[in-house]
Structure formats: structure tokens, C-alpha cells
């Protein structure tokens with residue numbers, strides 16, 4: 001963790017003189033407001049003005065103070081974080097930006113920085129500094145050790161030191177990037193990961209099946225697919241829509257994912273086994289070239305075996321064509337992305353996705369088995385067909401930048417899985433904990 005050095009005296013002085021403002025007290029805003037105020041900072045925040053009285057009541061026992069709207073927050077805060085829907089960032093900054101305290105610092109938590117920074121640059125007066133943040137994890141994951149991107153866009157080193165001092169209470173791993181670097185990396189990692197899990201959910205819904213009730217999806221890899229897909233669908237649609245639609249690099253990545261899915265599926269149904277094998281072998285040597293035969297893999301099917309939503313006792317791994325995993329490696333190859341290069345800037349879901357694909361491609365014999373199944377066994381054809389259609393549909397919705405259609409598609413699938421969310425989240429949390437512990441062990 002490289003951190004700009006600040007002394008204990010500076011921290012004490014900043015804590016007694018500076019006010020931190022959070023605009024948007026949703027999942028992430030609340031996480032920050034709570035953690036900063038518990039660490040001894042003076043924190044004020046607001047949510048939408050029309051729900052002020054219910055927000056005040058909801059947070060009446062917290063250590064931070066709820067104010068009526070972003071004007072009241074902005075005029076008294078020394079560092080203001082906008083933690084609002086990405087789609088509305090420009091509108092909300094134009095509303096409250098002019099009320100920003102003279103000489104303050106402003107930043108945002110949105111998942112794509114280009115529109116956020118553009119809004120700050122065009123709306124905020126020149127005396128205002130800009131330092132943005134992005135916690136690369138969801139609100140229910142422990143912040144400790146997770147990557148936290150810090151962007152010193154328009155600010156002095158002294159101001160940056162103050163912001164680092166503030167966020168140090170999260171115990172996250174600080175990653176220093178420009179806004180441009182941030183958007184490229186998150187497009188490479190998050191956008192495609194989400195496209196894959198969103199497509200799985202749609203495919204299961206389109207075939208009207210709950211995968212934990214169907215004996216086809218048994219075993220650790222399948223549990224990871226199911227738990228992560230349901231975890232995404234249990235969240236708010238705007239987080240995923242904002243992240244991919246507002247990031248132009250994400251459009252290319254998601255489009256490549258849908259192309260890879262389509263082309264691999266075509267080879268499967270045409271029975272072109274050797275062409276499929278050649279293509280995947282090439283992709284494997286590009287993505288996993290550093291992994292030796294005796295390498296200790298990040299994930300193992302047996303470890304994930306017990307995280308099942310099924311009521312019947314867990315059985316062993318079943319053969320599967322794994323189109324969703326083959327397509328991600330093919331996409332990385334076609335886009336020239338080595339996913340391990342982004343590991344310092346990755347989310348838990350991306351690491352799990354990478355762990356599962358690494359397991360499939362690098363466990364001796366498994367990729368060959370999967371290719372055999374993909375071509376010779378038709379029992380996954382209807383699922384793979386629906387998966388291909390879903391991947392293409394997500395790519396066009398994202399490419400057209402259609403927030404409304406995104407919301408409709410997302411919420412339709414969300415309703416289908418709704419009854420299982422609390423169980424899936426509980427099991428998913430346990431599964432993620434185990435995986436993250438393994439990552440830590442491997443790193444140490």
C-alpha cells in the first residue's frame with residue numbers, strides 16, 4: 001500500500017477542522033458516511049430532498065448528520081463526495097456544484113470516471129479541487145484489503161494527502177490511477193464480468209429453470225456461476241447499467257464477448273471440434289501462459305462444492321459446455337487483455353470469474369472434456385442458445401446506451417429470481433469469504 005505520508009498531528013488537526021460531505025446516502029454513500037464518522041471525522045450527508053424527513057429518521061442514530069439537500073452539504077464541507085446514480089451525475093452536480101464551499105475538494109464514487117470528471121470540470125468553479133474515488137467492491141463486502149482507486153485529477157499534493165488520510169480508515173489497498181486508466185481497466189474487468197453473469201441469469205429465466213433445482217448444474221463451478229449471477233440480480237440495476245453504458249471502452253468489450261459467444265456456439269453446433277480446440281488453445285496460451293502444470297490454482301471445484309442452493313446433498317462435478325467461460329477467455333485473447341495484469345485493480349466478482357476460468361483451462365484434461373461435451377452432447381444446446389441470444393441482447397442494449405431497456409431486462413430477470421435472493425446472498429457471502437481468504441493466502 002503506497003500512501004502519501006501524513007502525521008498523527010495532521011490527522012488530529014484535520015479531524016478537528018474539516019467537514020466531510022456525502023451527497024447520496026444509498027448503499028455506498030452510507031458505507032462511507034458511517035465509516036468516516038465512526039473513525040472520528042465530522043460528516044454531513046443528504047439524500048433526495050423530497051424524502052428528507054424519512055432519511056433523517058432512518059439515520060437518527062448514526063454519528064453523521066443528515067441535511068436537507070446538497071446545497072446545505074456543499075456550502076459547509078471541505079471534501080464532498082457525490083455517491084449518486086452515474087446516469088444523473090451531470091444533472092446532480094449542476095444542481096449543487098455552484099454551492100460548493102470556496103476552496104473545497106470534490107470527488108465522486110461513480111463507477112465510470114469520464115462523465116463524472118467532465119461534469120466537475122464544466123460545472124465547478126476553478127478554485128475547487130478534484131479528487132475522485134472508486135471502491136472496487138459492493139457495499140456488503142468488507143473494505144479491508146479491497147482495491148480503492150484514488151484519482152488526483154486537479155489537486156495539490158497537500159489536498160491529496162488529506163483525502164488519503166480520510167480514506168485510510170477503510171483499510172483498503174490504494175491504487176493510484178488517472179481517470180482514463182481507471183475507465184479502461186474497469187471496462188476490461190467489470191463490464192465483461194457483469195455481461196457474462198447477466199446473460200446466465202437471462203438464459204436460465206428464458207428456459208424457465210432455476211439452476212439449483214436442475215441436476216445439470218451441480219458442483220463447485222456451477223455454484224459459483226449461480227451465486228454470483230443471483231448476487232448481481234439482487235442489486236440495483238443502475239449500478240451495472242451506469243458502469244457499462246457510460247464507459248465507451250466497455251461497449252467494445254461487451255460486444256467482443258457477444259461475438260466470441262456467438263462464434264464459439266456456431267463451431268459447437270456445426271460439430272467443428274478441431275477448429276474449436278485450435279481456437280481455444282490459442283486463447284489459452286495467450287491468457288494462461290504463465291501457469292505451469294503443477295501450479296496451485298486459485299479455485300478448485302471441491303472447495304466450492306458446499307456453496308449450493310440445492311436441497312439435495314451436493315454431488316460431484318457434472319460435464320458442461322461452459323460456453324460462458326470459454327467465451328471470456330476467447331474475448332480476452334481477441335482484445336489483447338491479460339486479466340492478471342489488472343489484478344491490483346479488480347473486484348471480488350472479477351477475481352472469482354478469473355479463478356473459475358483458470359480452473360477450467362488449467363486443470364489437466366478439463367478443457368478437452370468440455371470441448372467434447374460442447375460438440376457431442378446436445379443436452380446444453382438450449383441453454384447455450386439462450387445464453388448466446390442473451391449476450392447479444394446485452395451488447396446491443398449497452399451499445400445503444402438504452403438505460404430504460406436495460407432496466408426492463410434486468411428487472412424482468414430480477415423478479416424471476418427474487419424468492420431466492422436472501423438465501424443466495426447468505427451462501428454467496430460465505431463463498432466469497434472462502435475465496436478471498438484463499439487469495440490472501442496465495443498472495444502471502
Ligand SMILES: NC(=O)C1=CN([C@@H]2O[C@H](COP(=O)(O)OP(=O)(O)OC[C@H]3O[C@@H](n4cnc5c(N)ncnc54)[C@H](OP(=O)(O)O)[C@@H]3O)[C@@H](O)[C@H]2O)C=CC1
Nearest residue numbers: 024026027028047048083084085086109110111137138239
Ligand atoms: N453498489 C455498488 O456495488 C457500487 C456502486 N458504485 C457506484 O456508486 C454510486 C452509488 O451507488 P449505490 O450507493 O450502490 O446506489 P444507491 O442507489 O444505493 O445510492 C444512490 C443514492 O443517491 C440518491 N440520490 C439521487 N438523487 C439525489 C440527489 N439529487 N441528492 C441526493 N441524493 C440523491 C438516491 O436516491 P434515489 O434512490 O431515491 O434516487 C440513492 O439513495 C453509483 O454511481 C454506483 O455506480 C461504486 C462502487 C460499488
Ligand SMILES: O=C(O)C(=O)Cc1ccc(O)cc1
Nearest residue numbers: 111135136137138347348349
Ligand atoms: O464486484 C463487482 O463486480 C460488483 O458487482 C460490485 C461493484 C459494482 C460496481 C462497482 O463500481 C464496483 C463494484
